[in-house]
Amino acid sequence: MDSTIDFKNxxxxxxxxxxxxxxxxxxxxxxxIISEAAGLLQDLTAMAAKGQKIELEMxxxxxxxxxxxxxxxFTTIRQxxxxxxSVDAPLKSVNLIDVLDLMINLVGFLSFAGKVRFDPxxxxxxxxxxxxxxxxxxVYHTFVFAFKSVGAxxxxxxxxxxxxxxxxxxxxxxxGTKGGLPFPSQETKxxxxxxxxxxxxxxxxxxxxxxxxxxxxxxxxxxxxx
Amino acid sequence: xxxxxxxxxxxxxxxxxxxxxxRGIDIDYxxxxxxxIVKAGxxxxxxAILDVKMPGIGGIELERKLKELxxxxxTIFLTGHGSKTDxxxxxxxxxxxxxxxxxxDELLTILREVAG
Numbered sequence: 001m002d003s004t005i006d007f008k009n010x011x012x013x014x015x016x017x018x019x020x021x022x023x024x025x026x027x028x029x030x031x032x033i034i035s036e037a038a039g040l041l042q043d044l045t046a047m048a049a050k051g052q053k054i055e056l057e058m059x060x061x062x063x064x065x066x067x068x069x070x071x072x073x074f075t076t077i078r079q080x081x082x083x084x085x086s087v088d089a090p091l092k093s094v095n096l097i098d099v100l101d102l103m104i105n106l107v108g109f110l111s112f113a114g115k116v117r118f119d120p121x122x123x124x125x126x127x128x129x130x131x132x133x134x135x136x137x138x139v140y141h142t143f144v145f146a147f148k149s150v151g152a153x154x155x156x157x158x159x160x161x162x163x164x165x166x167x168x169x170x171x172x173x174x175x176g177t178k179g180g181l182p183f184p185s186q187e188t189k190x191x192x193x194x195x196x197x198x199x200x201x202x203x204x205x206x207x208x209x210x211x212x213x214x215x216x217x218x219x220x221x222x223x224x225x226x
Numbered sequence: 227x228x229x230x231x232x233x234x235x236x237x238x239x240x241x242x243x244x245x246x247x248x249r250g251i252d253i254d255y256x257x258x259x260x261x262x263i264v265k266a267g268x269x270x271x272x273x274a275i276l277d278v279k280m281p282g283i284g285g286i287e288l289e290r291k292l293k294e295l296x297x298x299x300x301t302i303f304l305t306g307h308g309s310k311t312d313x314x315x316x317x318x319x320x321x322x323x324x325x326x327x328x329x330x331d332e333l334l335t336i337l338r339e340v341a342g
Contacts, residue, residue: 025279028306028326029235035327036241043248058244065237111234111279152281 011187015137016087022109023080030073037062037069079105086132090225091215094135096126096160096168103136104158107143114147115155125162129214131195131221138191138199142172142208145183150176166214173207183208196221227341228270231255232262232288233277233304238326245330251337259283259291266295272341275333278305278323300340304328 041062044054082102097120104116120126146156154176161169184192184199192199196219198211215221229246233239234257243255254269256262259282262274274292276285283291289301303323322336 025306029238032306032326032328033235033238033241036238036245039330040241040245043245047248062241065241069237111281111284113281 011137011191012133015140019083019106019140020080022106023076023083026076026109027073030069030076033069034066034073037065083136086136090131090133091129091222092132093127093129094132095123096128096170096212097121097123099132099135099139100158100160100170103139103143107140107147110144110147112147112152113143114150114152116143116158117155118158121160121162126160126168128168128212129216130197130212131215131225134191134195135197135212138188138195138197138210139170141184141188141191142199142210145181146172146175146208149178150174151178163211168212170210170212171207172209175206175208177205194221227252227272227337229253229273229275229337230262230265230269230271231275232257232259232280232285233275234258234280235277242328242330246334249330249334251334259285259288262288263291263295266292266299270296271299273300273302273337275302275304275337278303302333302336302340 041059044059044062048054079102083106100118100120104118107113143156147154150156154174156172156174159171159173161171163169183201188199192210196213196215198213199208200211201208213219229251231239231243231246231253232255233242236257239255239257243253246253254265254271256265259280262276263283265271266274274289276288278285280288285303289303292299292301304326305323306326322340324333324336
């Protein structure tokens with residue numbers, strides 16, 4: 001067994017690391033708010049001990065902020081947990097609504113993330129047999145490009161369409177022109193190809209589509225992972 | 227000493243500002259780089275406390291813009307990251323940086339040091 005890991009050129013590992021770094025940043029922000037709220041409560045307590053007048057409303061606001069941030073922390077940890085477990089199975093039936101919701105939340109931790117309008121299809125139209133982790137990788141990279149293309153104040157639209165052959169098409173539309181680099185890159189195309197999917201930019205450069213194929217028993221990917 | 231705090235985490239900015247006010251610091255706070263540039267155009271500040279990662283104009287770019295308005299302005303960066311990565315890639319003129327969550331006494335000491 002090769003004892004070295006090519007970290008730089010390992011797209012899966014790079015994606016996993018990037019997402020975990022953004023989650024840790026989010027958790028630090030949450031803890032920073034809790035820390036300031038607790039510090040302010042200490043300040044107010046010290047003032048009260050000296051007989052100084054304090055505003056009860058401020059005590060209430062601090063306590064409420066702590067409760068809200070703890071809840072935000074739990075939500076973030078739940079998302080981190082779901083993401084971490086996406087590597088458990090190389091092939092799994094996933095709900096595209098869940099995948100998109102999770103990626104919208106995770107990419108939302110990035111400072112340049114804008115708004116997303118997502119009209120989910122019915123649940124039964126969103127199930128697909130694929131590699132959950134690689135699909136997330138594709139969706140995440142597409143969101144990053146899409147947000148950069150519209151800027152922090154922009155909004156993109158996401159929709160899922162079922163194709164007659166059982167595959168699903170995820171469309172990212174409303175893209176802008178600020179992105180810079182051509183998309184999709186060869187690396188991104190390779191990720192798509194590895195799971196039998198396809199990613200393409202529409203001719204007007206305003207829409208990116210990911211065509212996700214059902215990975216049946218006879219697909220190359222399934223054969224490799226069985 | 228007049229201080230400007232810029233952080234897109236609204237609750238964090240409001241509470242940190244309140245705690246500094248309780249310690250006698252004259253401070254204004256805003257949530258975006260764009261708002262900070264407007265503020266700095268109408269008011270002179272001795273020190274700016276800037277979050278590194280913000281939507282729109284980030285802390286490092288903001289420092290450059292604020293220094294164009296006032297070359298004497300001192301800067302303290304706040305970061306949610308635990309490393310110096312952001313700073314090695316960015317500003318060489320930054321007075322210093324603090325990782326979140328911050329210690330209020332440490333921030334006070336640095337504020338007084340950089341303000342002279």
